[in-house]
Amino acid sequence: MAGEYERRDDATGRLAPDEPPELVAEIRTVEGIEAQRLAAEQARVLWEVTQWQARNKSAHGLDDAA
Numbered sequence: 001m002a003g004e005y006e007r008r009d010d011a012t013g014r015l016a017p018d019e020p021p022e023l024v025a026e027i028r029t030v031e032g033i034e035a036q037r038l039a040a041e042q043a044r045v046l047w048e049v050t051q052w053q054a055r056n057k058s059a060h061g062l063d064d065a066a
Helices: 032-055
Strands: none
């Protein structure tokens, strides 16, 4: 499969299979004024990330921004 061996083992220098990332998520439901504040904060953060990506993109658009 393409992309299956993308990482090099630090000890051997050989290509090693990528491992799936782990994810831990906490979901909390809010309502009322707290929900409005959370929605505004999420919108602000997403806007900042979008702006950062636009400022830091590569000249040809193929490189990762980070």
